[in-house]
Amino acid sequence: MTSPSAPPAGPGGGAGAPWEKAEAGSPPGALVAEPLRASAPGSAEAPLASRLTWLTALRLVVLTVFLIVTAAVYLGGFTPGGFSSIVALVTVAAAYGVAGIYAVFLRMNRALREISRAQLVTDQITWTALVYITGGATSGATSLYGLTCLTGAILLGLPGAIVAAVSGAAAYVMLCAALGLHLLGVPSDQPAGAYVTQWGELRYPMFVNLLAIVVVTCLASYLAERLRATGGRLVQATARAEQAERLAALGRLAAGLAHEIRNPLGSIAGSIELLRTGGTLSDEDRALCEIIERETARLNDLVGDMLDLSRPRVPALEEVDLSTTARDVVVLAGRSGRGGDVEVRYEGPSSALVAADAAQMRQVVWNLVRNAIQASSAGAIVTVRLWRDAGAWLLEIRDQGRGIPAGARDRLFDAFFTTRTHGMGIGLAVVKRILDDHGFAIEVDSREGEGTAFRVKIPDGPDPPRARE
Structure with missing residues (x-):
């Protein structure tokens, strides 16, 4: 696909809802996705x-x-x-x-x-x-x-x-x-x-029975907590097994459809590009061509998301300049989709070297930026910020949208969960899987009506990466 609105190499997630799962974190309104285990307030x-x-x-x-x-x-x-x-x-x-x-x-x-x-x-x-x-x-x-x-x-x-x-x-x-x-x-x-x-005779049975109450209380509490923890792990294992089964089915479907879908999408995009640049179209026709380009790019993103989620691969670690990756995504996001009415800014150093898989980290940044744009209204600003703190690089993507609805917080990173009318809820699931494979943490800070920030923490490895401000 050669359309200028196409995503960067290997993008994976924005077809899903802007917000799909998180957990309660330490600051007010913050949600932490590491580890994934939260339950709705009423579920207990x-x-x-x-x-x-x-x-x-x-x-x-x-x-x-x-x-x-x-x-x-x-x-x-x-x-x-x-x-x-x-x-x-x-x-x-x-x-x-x-x-x-x-x-x-x-x-x-x-x-x-x-x-x-x-x-x-x-x-x-x-x-x-x-x-x-x-x-x-x-x-x-x-x-x-x-x-x-x-x-x-x-x-x-x-x-x-x-x-x-x-x-x-x-x-x-x-x-x-x-x-x-x-x-x-x-x-x-x-x-x-x-x-x-008589008090002299009462002391012994009182001591024995009170000791029995204490012992039973300790043993019962210990066994109940162990049972509760075991039950929680069983629920998590069952959920992972169900998700793996869904992903396997998705993989079979995606593999069969990807080639058949992407070939006509490429033809459509190429034909529209030729029509749009031919110089014989009216302004209204060119606007229609841009809509077709944008929608074909979205379909291409969806196919890519499905493939990325269903066929995970082990990260190939190398020295990656995260600053360059972030700035490239910001430039591309300004030219794609709704980039025309949502401003995307980068704030951070000119270079930030980390040990990661270059293509997968580009995919993470793209998915998060795209989700932030989709959650924003016209005239809003999406900020991509990168800074160093306590021996780790922090990458934050912040929007000015509505924030995460309370009912959707517990499923934010679940695959196939979405609160929007279109999309399949895959984008953030891809982000979470990639970051888990890298051993990186993601934190979500959101207050309804005040926007949301996704914050990725990339710690230094055995050999700290170089940084150049």
Whole structure:
């Protein structure tokens, strides 16, 4: 393709949306794409709601089973008017009632974390009532405190386990203190010999049970965090496998279509170039020819993007003058596409030598500049800035567009994701893959309504590249 609006050698990405994925970074409004793993703000609530629903149901089942066991083993069956029977029934009824209230909030999908913490505290109070009627400080029901600590770890990780442990330990110590200070007597229908009410005898079971709560909390938190991390890696691996499958399909499609598409595009571009320079066209006809040239160049870019994304290659590292590459792309961008109504500027040194693949770095700069132009309105300025900081070269492409929409930030560098009416969302995916292959990081700083800046960090290798200001 010989049209002057054609991209530089090996361009790859602008057919995609200007903004397709990023992660929260340190400065306000900044997004970091290294490493790629972010989730939407609401996405964490969905699994929490699911876990909370299942654990609420499981809690009621355990409570019912424990009530039956308590009645059969400790109480010898429910005794009408018996103190322990009344306490057990009231406790279980109250637990069911509170669970119903929590279920209403759960159905509304609001304040899920607050509901989770409240349920953990409620459970520990419930278990304390059952501990009281089944032997007090030495009751076997104290093991239920650890069950709630495990539940807290599953729901909220370490913070949830701590809430359960603190509330359970506090409730148990208060029960033991009430028995030791004789503020709470032995249930009238229970044998007094089954209860420990002297401080000297209370110290050992208190220490053992509190130690058990601490140990269960630590183990549950550790296992929950490991499970969560493993699940996250599994999700990432699944996503990579799905993307690899899509890229393989894209590669087969691109290989078959590239030759068939580019040949007629070249003929169209050559014919339009001859017509436009023939001197026999009116101004209106020449404007139409420019539109055709621009659209054929865009189609050529799309084919190139598909090929680049589907057939990655290992970078051939050499000494590259990044300043020259950036300035060449700026000049070309001013003559291509919307370069006529969006000004592209270069700010930086006259030379910046880095170790990289020359063609691929040219492609990265071109894709980012083209995306910035597409995100800009007429009369806006796109700035390509290059400077050195802390042993690394920083290349920034900044636009004055609308910024990245909040809903699109988590998929900014995903292939085939786009928020625009045309394009396939490939350009930034190519950028990310090339930079990953080089070991370079990319950072995105964006505020809605204030524009966006893509910042590539290229660290020095074992032999620092030379720089000439």
